Amino acid sequence: MFVKVLISFSRLGKLIVMGHSFSDKDESKEPDIASLSYSHHNTENARYVYKVGFPPKRNFIAEITDRVKETFFADDPLHRYKDQPRSRKLMLGLQYFFPILEWGRHYNLGKFKGDLIAGLTIASLCIPQDIGYAKLANLDPQYGLYSSFVPPLIYSVMGSSKDLAIGPVAVVSLLLGTLLQNELDPVKDKEEYRRLAFTATFFAGITQAALGFLRLGFLIEFLSHAAIVGFMAGAAITIALQQLKGFLGIQKFTKKTDIISVMRSVWGSAQHGWNWQTIIIGATFLAFLLFAKYIGKKRKNLFWVSAIAPLLSVIISTFFVYITRADKHGVQIVKKIEKGLNPSSIHQIHFTGSYAAKGFRIGVVAGMIGLTEAIAIGRTFAAMKDYQLDGNKEMFALGTMNTIGSMASCYVATGSFSRSAVNFMSGCNTTVSNMVMSSVVLLTLVLITPLFKYTPNAILSSIIISAVIGLIDYEAAYLIWKVDKLDFIACMGAFFGVVFESVEIGLLIAVSISLAKILLQVTRPRTALLGNLPRTTVYRNIEQYPEATKVPGVLIVRVDSAIYFSNSNYVKERILRWLRDEEEQLKAKNLPRIDFLIVEMSPVTDIDTSGIHALEELCKSLQKRNVQLGLANPGPVVIDKLRLANFTELIGQDNIFLTVGEAVMAFAPKPLQDA
Structure with a gap:
């Protein structure tokens, strides 16, 4: 039984043995913040996995201060003045505006x-x-x-x-x-x-x-x-x-x-x-x-x-x-x-x-x-x-x-x-x-x-x-x-x-x-269909990797941009178009329909209220089609905003995953095991 558990862990790309964490080298993205809490995504075949963690709460002033600092002072020009006496700070300030005072001595x-x-x-x-x-x-x-x-x-x-x-x-x-x-x-x-x-x-x-x-x-x-x-x-x-x-x-x-x-x-x-x-x-x-x-x-x-x-x-x-x-x-x-x-x-x-x-x-x-x-x-x-x-x-x-x-x-x-x-x-x-x-x-x-x-x-x-x-x-x-x-x-x-x-x-x-x-790049971000690379838990763009295979009953879409008011409606409609096109192809071939849609959010660095509203509309549209929505690896800024907007409650925290591999395992464990 212990061996079977280890095999299951290796397929997920993450395992915990005796308090140590091991990472699969093929896994492309590491989470920004992870917790060691356990979750049972599949009652029939329960596995211990990492859950998506939430960043620590920060006050508004600190957040704005950091944003301004990163925008205007990304090079941290004041680092040279730290822990310096006042006379030294004056000289360093003069050297900043008059570099000749620095190199001229040598x-x-x-x-x-x-x-x-x-x-x-x-x-x-x-x-x-x-x-x-x-x-x-x-x-x-x-x-x-x-x-x-x-x-x-x-x-x-x-x-x-x-x-x-x-x-x-x-x-x-x-x-x-x-x-x-x-x-x-x-x-x-x-x-x-x-x-x-x-x-x-x-x-x-x-x-x-x-x-x-x-x-x-x-x-x-x-x-x-x-x-x-x-x-x-x-x-x-x-x-x-x-x-x-x-x-x-x-x-x-x-x-x-x-x-x-x-x-x-x-x-x-x-x-x-x-x-x-x-x-x-x-x-x-x-x-x-x-x-x-x-x-x-x-x-x-x-x-x-x-x-x-x-x-x-x-x-x-x-x-x-x-x-x-x-x-x-x-x-x-x-x-x-x-x-x-x-x-x-x-x-x-x-x-x-x-x-x-x-x-x-x-x-x-x-x-x-x-x-x-x-x-x-x-x-x-x-x-x-x-x-x-x-x-x-x-x-x-x-x-x-x-x-x-x-x-x-x-x-x-x-x-x-x-x-x-x-x-x-x-x-x-x-x-x-x-x-x-x-x-x-x-x-x-x-x-x-x-x-x-x-x-x-x-x-x-x-x-x-x-x-x-x-x-x-x-x-x-x-x-x-x-x-x-x-x-x-x-x-x-x-x-x-x-x-x-x-x-x-x-x-x-x-x-x-x-x-x-x-x-154009902001309003029309790129999206891609992902498939599983054989004998791995890695999911990649099927156009870039023709050998990547689609998971039966699951559609995996990656959004390659932050989701803002300028592109939120396009992202929602593009995902639905991917779903529609895929369903038409499956119907023509008499194959099973799509039951789960996973959105890979690793490249989504930020989201605003319009983006969250678009995800809510996407979730409702999928519910009418009896398709379950899942999110994979949202970053700390994104997951924090989704929590504040109660979107995590709408979709269900059990449908937010650390990796695409875990999402597929939860939604369609049998195809992953067969792979």
Whole structure:
């Protein structure tokens, strides 16, 4: 008799022998909380089994506190302050907002050598890029350099990423320029346009800092990876098309960014003739830049070739234009870059009025895109060096640097992928590399900006085109297509929205499709029919495991989502549809009807009142069909709510089981024994 009992226990996947608990390795889910009370589910063949346990009662305040803590303080930022004296807490608090106070104590000459080389390398890349990116934002060239001087210094003190290189980037520059020119003409209203740019930058910084301080960083996760891939690719093509003006030497060019308007403007200008000298300069140096980038990718130790290629191109092309006076033959040049340090712009920011509202709207959009790009880049390189990046801290640092930058004639700056990659490859150790880069930009502003007077616009266009090509990640798009077709729709929606309409429309499409996907997954959760894997007590999806067999007279359905008001009615109707379809198949084959329906609730992490009401309606519908409802392995949150709503009394506590195997044993013990 004792042996028979042991065999019965092994089939259930749980047994108790001499006070010890043994688990079947094939059992997929373990209960969250279990009690050692006994239950007789079958009077003819009584067995000792675990019953579903209830979590301890908690008061409302404690529950809300835990929920808020897990939502906003999941990383437990205050753990470092526990059991610390007050003076130590103050220092730890300062180190949190100013990480330089922590790593600066251990800084040495060896680390500085790596940071110095990295800083000089990214400076050679950023100077020509900044001049070009300022034109994307419809600002004078010096404002691009200003934005690579002050913001990197602020970030060096407050940022926690060792590899992020700060400055203007192509996508944010284009987005800012597009949104600003919809409000003001950058040529006719130049001064007011500049003031609106500083206002937008100020509110972009305030938005970023507020998101970090209030720990709302999870909001930027609503823009999915697929949507970002499509948006970046579309923006890259749009930016490249915009550079055809400088690349071909076109005098009059459309202000629109969509591909149709741009190509119409390009072919329309062909009637008046393109400047062949400009085309030669642009094509020659674009080929050189692409070749240098190819060399850098093929030979990792030659990464510096692609890094210094832009500055080298500027020097050579500027010298060539100067000695040949090509500007007299239609080659457009930069003409003038203001010399000197960043002038104060506090008095130019609109803090109230209609322009403040416009600046706020533009700044929020630009700030969110800047955050998304910077944090994605920072986390990528942090994973390579195996250190953690605090997203909320990064947001606060980025927001502070843009807020201060807006008062020093800077426009929105963020992390640049191309410069960060060069920074990483150059062997940077800390944010001191940003300080070195900022110092080089300072020397450039003070000493050598007049030398850029004869720099051809064509070379700046070539530099921008070569830089944005890397934003077109066709391999990621192909992977998205293979993995998730809905994600691919989001990717292509964002891409075509940017290319054929505008940057802001593409962004809107990206966000809309990402939210639509979330709503679709929430309102239409997956359900599955489960079958028994032969010679086990394991139950799995019969589509995934064709060898899994259905239990005669029992229908087992798994719900793969929390049950909320948004999907509760669908879950109920989908379960009833499973039952109806199964009964029709059994009737056609003259097989016994379904007498029991088991709902596997392991994946159901939560349930609300609408979900409970749907289960009550399901129970009543099944009673009319003479079908008994059973629940398997509800989690602690779910079972507690079911008890509070008296649903456990409605269904009967004997019909709530720890595992699907126990439920089947109670409802149909003979088929399980035969298996």
